[in-house]
Amino acid sequence: MKFLCLECNTAMEFKETATPDQGSLTAIFECPDCFAEFAMHMNPWETQMLKSLNVQLGGKSEAAQPMQMVRSFLSEKNPDNLTSEAPTGSIEGGGKCPFSSAVAEAFQEPAATGPVWTPEALERLERVPSFVRSMAKSSIEEFARENGHTEITTEVMDTARGNFGM
């Protein structure tokens, strides 16, 4: 995609990404002539598509680590494999984290803005089979946000479960 400042008839330039919100990434562009800014909000699916291409808004400053996409985004990983840091200079002299910022962060909810799990709720979550736990956690958090809960208790989990028709 390319963006045009209609006022100046000038190509707008990528400036920065804003704090991700619920899986939605925001990119801010600026006109180099009049300095007008606009924000492009991507929905979670668009953000996920960007993630799946393993590309970075604003350009990559560092080369990708080996298996970066798989290691970063596979939900349930073998904890014994690829545990060490990739050697400096691996592949094309890449540094530590090529996919460090925008898209990866989009999928890590900032603790301050997300609902907080009580220890009892977390304990119950741990009993959910591992291969669906991540999905269940996201769904319950989404339910909590939509319903104004700042804390996820076992009661909220029960309500969410009823809401999901389970």
Added chain:
Amino acid sequence: MKTYKDLPADGGSNIVGQVTEQVNRLQRRLASVNHTVAIMSGKGGVGKSSVTANLASALRLRGQSVGVVDADINGPSIAKMMGVRGEQIDYGIDGVKPAISPLGVKVMSMDLFLKDDETPVLWESQTQRDAFTWRGTMEMSALREFLSDTEWGTLDYLLIDLPPGADRLPNLVDLLPNLGGALVVTIPSGVSQLVVKKSLTMAKKLLNAPVIGVVENMAAYVCADCGKTENLFPSGHTEEMARQFDVSLLGQIPFDPRISIAADEGIAFVDQYRDTPAGQTFFGITDEIRMFFK
């Protein structure tokens, strides 16, 4: 007002450049691989992975250096069949070291990254709803990383075990425009060949990809006691299909329950039972593949 083509760049992200770099990285990695071979069928359940594992081992036993990529991201089985399941993998000098089978075949599979037996491939996402919009791209990115980020070293052959689906070869050709050849696996049933023909059309007529030939798996049953051969399915259709598409029938592998048992145990059937009819057929197909590239 300026149009898309009037604007010189995308505002600084250079997405096209990033994707191009991924392609270049893949090409650099595979520069030391002599022949890339896709094992495909289009139809599930015909024994593609079993054929791949045994051909890889047979090539190795013929003195070739061989790697196998399990391109079935969601249903990986190559690691188990090649006896490398649970093997720890780590970084090497310029990538990730592949798992190594007892015969010395280099293997990369999603199975090596999964937490345990029950764990399916799920990608981190805010929601799994509508995942069909991005999951396919995620899988292709994973395959690209397996190909480009594994330390294959110098290989004579890199076999790529494709999952079922006539769309898989075009996706692979997008990644590997210089694919050495495709090997198509079928069984004698009409249902299988109905699907496999679509893959052959895709490969030969639409992609103009080099097709090494067709392999008929489960061609017949050879009695272990008396050696008598009985057909499991009506015979003759695979030869007819090969003629129709002007491709070679590389071999007809008889059904042998020990192939399945060996796969479950992670041992190479072609090594353990090399003098059986099935074992000899695998070696014959191996020789046909080598002839194709001469």
